[in-house]
Amino acid sequence: WCYCDSQAKRMRTATLILALFTVFVVTAWANNPGLVARITDKGIDYARVKGIQSLQKALTKIKIPDFTGKFRIKHFLKVHYSFYNIIIRNFQLPSSSITLVPGTGLKVSIQNAFIELNGQWRVKMKIMRTHGSFRVNVKGLSASVGLKLGADGSGRPTVSTFSCSSHISAVKVHISGRLSWLYKIFKKSIESRLRKSLENKMCSVIQKSITEKLQPILQTLKVTAKVDKYAGINYSLVSPPTITSVSLDLGLKGEFFDLFHHVKIPFDASALNIPLGQNRMLYFGLSKYFFNSAGFIYHAVGAxxxxxxxxxxxxxxxxxxxxxxxxxxxxQVYKILCNLYIYIYIYIYVPPPLNCSKETLKFTHQKRKDSSIILILPSELLKMSTKIFKKNTSILAKIGVVDNRITAKVNLDRLQMTLKHSDVGTFSVSVLNIAINFCVSWILLPEVNDLLAKGYPLPVMDHIKLSDITIEPKQNFLLFGANVIYN
Structure with a gap:
């Protein structure tokens, strides 16, 4: 009884640990992404073309081993043969396809490939030796490879092969030289050995290309991108790639962060529902969380x-x-002081939230407690200030993409202010609006737009350039569409 009770306790403990681990893993991947990158059929097909071009170059470098053997003619004449210096002269992959495997990754298929090889042969018998050249035509070569997509511990995408097979329909060897008639005796043996060698080499070369070429490209995705002296952007995957029969989505954190201190964003990203589109190879859905996290961080660091x-x-x-x-x-100011410089101190108490709709993209100061304040101060030697409260203001943003970076230009509605506090008595703020609006329009906005023109990096891998960019505001997110040029 004691043994059974102890064993039951151990089982319950193991079950509890497994349950806690499962909850931890699910929670770790449960956050909604602030940015979703979708690769369309057009983009996947472009990747297929580039991948096949690279694979074709790799396949032309296959090293075919030498073949040696022996046989007897009429039980008394022993013949030794060898085929060597076998070189691939031409390797063509005229037909290929790629399909999505829901929940797993991709399946790449090659059909009707053909190969031309050249080499040397020699025959040694007791009474003589001879040699010559040969050529091989390989037809009907097909291959199929399954690619599993995932994510590593750093939040970068990964790729590995989960299946690979290849088949060759026909191998024809053509011999030239003296005594080439001898070839007919061991013709089937040579063609069979060449077929098996090439079929085995196909999968090994494909798997090597995936490991040594495709995986390093995926690893160039920068999971963190420094923006300026204050902030960076977290572009790590929040979950493994989501693959359906019609789309391949990468859910990225899409969150600004303080470069020097950990600051928790006090709000969560909403779920993104990107519409299916095939006009571009790639789509980026940037939720308002992406932009609002920027406002929160820049406010938190005092920028x-x-x-x-x-x-x-x-x-x-x-x-x-x-x-x-x-x-x-x-x-009242002129009565107390004359000919002294003052300065305007602008402080945004609460960062303006971004509102995305199907028509516009705007930052709006809503009616909140001290949403923002503008202080007008005389010289620091004087204990006198005037505090002015800024009313609701909309900032319209025009977004663009230049050199794989998000750029922006903002336009500000005319500021309308009310007096909140004054050490010099009450006065009419309406006249003061003119001066404040001038300073904001001619000094503040140009500086802001100069910074925004430098742009914020998009999560793009090395050697990839975006082109034919479209930008469309959607409900609660901004949709970027682009074609891809890979060099």
Missing amino acids: LVKNITDDMIPKESKIRLNTTYFGLLIP
């Missing part, structure tokens, strides 16, 4: 702060950041 001083304003402008000019707008 959404700006001081505007008088020396930033064009000299020809009539608007000056001093108490003389602002005294015209705020008479």
Whole structure:
């Protein structure tokens, strides 16, 4: 009884550990991606063409082993033969196809390939020796390989073969030289050995190409991309690739992060429902989570702060950041102080959320507690400030892609402000709007757009260039379509 009870406890413990491990694994892969990359049939076919071109080059380098053997003629004459220096002169793969294997990966098939080989032969008998050349025509070569797609511990995609088979319909050897009639005696043996050798070599070369060429290309996906001195982007896979009969999706984290400190994003990504499209090879679905995580991180590191001083304003402008000019707008300032410089301190209290719709892409300041404030301060020597609250404001964003980087240009609606607090008494903010809007439009926005023009890197592997780019706002995400050029 004690033994059975102890064994039952061990079984329960093992079951509990297995259950906890399963929960941990499922939870680790459960997060919705902030970015989904979809490879369409057009993109998969382009990969097939490039892959076949690379495979064809590799197959032409196959080394065929020498063949040796012996036989007797009429039980008394022993003949030794050898076929050597066998070189592939031509290897053509005229027909190939690629299909999706749901839940697993891809299946690549090659049909009706043919090979031309050249080589040397020699025959040695007791009474004589001779040699010559030969050529081989291999027809009806077919091969099928299954590719399993996955993800490694770093969040990069992986590929491996889970099946491979090859078959050759016909091998014809043509001999030239003296005594070539001897070839007829061992013709079937040589053709059979060549067929088996080539069939075995096909799969080994394909598997080697997958391991040494395709897998290293996938590993060039940068799972983290540095943006600037403040932030980077996490592009690691949140789950293995999702493969159906009609699509291949890569779910990427798509999240900005602080380069120096761990900062948890306080909101989650929503599920992305990318429509099926075949006009482009590749589609990127960037959820609003991607953009909003950027706003949160830049706000957290203190990057959404700006001081505007008088020396930033064009000299020809009539608007000056001093108490003389602002005294015209705020008479109380001029009565207390004259001919002193002031500066405008802009601080965004809460980063504006991005709203994606089917028509527009905009950042909107909603009615929140102190959504953002603009402070106008005299010289630091003075204990005096005016705090102005900015009302709802929309920032329209125009998005583009240049050199595999997301670029943007923003336009700001005219700011409308209300007075929240003043150390110099009340005054009319409507007149002040003119100066503030000038400073924002002529100083702040150009700086912001210069930074946005530098762009943010997209998760693209080495040697790949995006072209024919389309951009379309969808509900809660932005859809990029592109063709691919691989060099």
